[in-house]
Amino acid sequence: MDKYIPRSGTSYILQLIKEFPAVGIIGPRQVGKTSLALHIREKLPNESIYLDLELPEDLAKLSNPSLYFETFENQTLIIDEVQLKPDLFPVLRSVIDRNRKPGRFILLGSASPELIRGSSETLAGRIAYYELSPFSFEETSNLTDKNTHWLRGGFPGSLLAASDDASFRWRSNFVRTYLERDLPMLGLSAEPILIRRLWTMIAHTNGNVLNYSTFAKSLGISLPTVKRYIDFLESSYLIRRLQPWFMNIRKRITKSPKIYIRDTGILHNLLNITTFEEILAHPVSGGSWEAYVIQELHARLSEQMEMYFYRTQDGTEADLVLAKGGTPHTLLEIKFSTAPKITRSFRTAIADLGTKTNYIVAPVKSAFPLDDGISVCPFESLEVITREL
Numbered sequence: 001m002d003k004y005i006p007r008s009g010t011s012y013i014l015q016l017i018k019e020f021p022a023v024g025i026i027g028p029r030q031v032g033k034t035s036l037a038l039h040i041r042e043k044l045p046n047e048s049i050y051l052d053l054e055l056p057e058d059l060a061k062l063s064n065p066s067l068y069f070e071t072f073e074n075q076t077l078i079i080d081e082v083q084l085k086p087d088l089f090p091v092l093r094s095v096i097d098r099n100r101k102p103g104r105f106i107l108l109g110s111a112s113p114e115l116i117r118g119s120s121e122t123l124a125g126r127i128a129y130y131e132l133s134p135f136s137f138e139e140t141s142n143l144t145d146k147n148t149h150w151l152r153g154g155f156p157g158s159l160l161a162a163s164d165d166a167s168f169r170w171r172s173n174f175v176r177t178y179l180e181r182d183l184p185m186l187g188l189s190a191e192p193i194l195i196r197r198l199w200t201m202i203a204h205t206n207g208n209v210l211n212y213s214t215f216a217k218s219l220g221i222s223l224p225t226v227k228r229y230i231d232f233l234e235s236s237y238l239i240r241r242l243q244p245w246f247m248n249i250r251k252r253i254t255k256s257p258k259i260y261i262r263d264t265g266i267l268h269n270l271l272n273i274t275t276f277e278e279i280l281a282h283p284v285s286g287g288s289w290e291a292y293v294i295q296e297l298h299a300r301l302s303e304q305m306e307m308y309f310y311r312t313q314d315g316t317e318a319d320l321v322l323a324k325g326g327t328p329h330t331l332l333e334i335k336f337s338t339a340p341k342i343t344r345s346f347r348t349a350i351a352d353l354g355t356k357t358n359y360i361v362a363p364v365k366s367a368f369p370l371d372d373g374i375s376v377c378p379f380e381s382l383e384v385i386t387r388e389l
Contacts, residue, residue: 005156007036008139008299013130014043017076020128021096022105024082026112027132028237028263029182030174032156033108036132037078044103048076053084062088069095073104080108083186089122096126111186112235131237134263135159136299138383146379147276150292153265164275171269175199178238188232194219198229202239203261203270207287209311210241210259230259238262242294245308245321245328245353258309260291267291289336290319293361293379297322297332300386305329310349318349322385328353330385333360342370350374359385 016023017040025033034052041048049072051058062068065088069077073095082088092105105127113129134154137146144159152158152167155174161167179192179199188195201215216226233239241257261267267288268279279285297320298307304324310331311317320332331353333346340362350358350373359377360370367384369375377384 004035004039005032005135005140005143007032007039007132008136009130009132010036010040013040016128016130017044017103017106019102020126021100021102022092022107022123022127023103024107024109024113024127024129025132026109026129026237028134028155029110029178030155030157031132031134031237033110033132034080035156037080037106037108040106041076041078044076046074046076046103048078048106050078050080052080054081059085065091066095073099076103076106078106078108081110082107083109083111093122093126096123100126110182110236112237114235133237133295133299134265136296137379138296138300150264150288151268151273151276151279153263153268154295155263155265158265167265168269168274171265175266175269178236183232183236186232186236188229190229194221195229195233198226199233199238199261200270202230202233202259203267204284205259206261206267206284207258207290209256211256238266240291240294240298242307242309242320245310245323260287260294262291262295264288264292264295286336289363290334293332293334293382294320296379296382297386300382310353312352316345316348316352318346318353321353321355328355329357330388331355331358332385335360335362337362338364340364340370340376342374346374357385357388361385 013023013025025037027033038050041050051061053059062085096104135156136154137149140149140159149159151164157170158167161170179196183195197219198215201218212223212226216223219226234241240260240262242260243257244255246255261270271282271284273279273282279288306323308321308323309319310321318331319334321328322330331350340360356373358374361377361379364376364378367375367377367381
């Protein structure tokens, strides 16, 4: 049996289980939700039952879910791949309303609550969600180095593979399975080859402002169709749309989001990048580094913090705005350079938003100040940024 690798959100999930009748652990397929849930199962104060809805025998047990839930109401029910049975959610609401004891259900899902038809509304006030991302570098720094993690991404099957070639093969199969099986199961009625083309186009424009019209024209499909496909990819935790910051700003602001492949291992697979050396020589290296840093920060930020980017139509920009309660707190530039410099654009963005702490995240060995309120932060010291938030 493979050794379990601790996840940073374990204690938080256990706290949610003490407070809510249902807790949802959501995230992409193969990210480790089942392993985490089975680990948490050992720490529960009461007995538990695990059901995997991909297994016909477990699915059959819920043919009369009300009766099953009532029979085992004193045990925690862990239901895996819950998105396969969306009609379960109204029953869960009824059962929970009759007995709101905390920790009754742990639901594992490979799609966002919004994509599981009606679940977010059906269980509103009864469930707390925790998004499980691929392994962060912080979680696996004792097992791998930064460059390998950046190349392979954080999916366990890819990151922990015996070689770069084996990792690439794992990701190729992951992409194929998502296209041919998982997305159709979630209701995406599109040809897999078309979605692969879209996914690959996103990879080539990774870190740029999203232009739906360009995608629609290149793929020969309508604008609403492109938006719907991208919605599916985002709701399956495969891509990230980073929204622009534009509150309380009188300048003309870019209103379209930037788009990223969330896991850099998947990004590199879609671009056919197989080694770390190939990243360095590829035109997307800067965008890949940006996506990598953003994903790592996202995994470390509290629920209260929000991420945006800032760009005005006169060229002023900052790669990342970290905000809380509608107020910008920290600005970041993400530079793939060992000798980063403060740009005039970044200074203007700081003046526009009035942030007191500002960083340039770069692949340097140690932190150092560049100017009053602006410091260079190495990737390995991202906790310095998140500690202040």
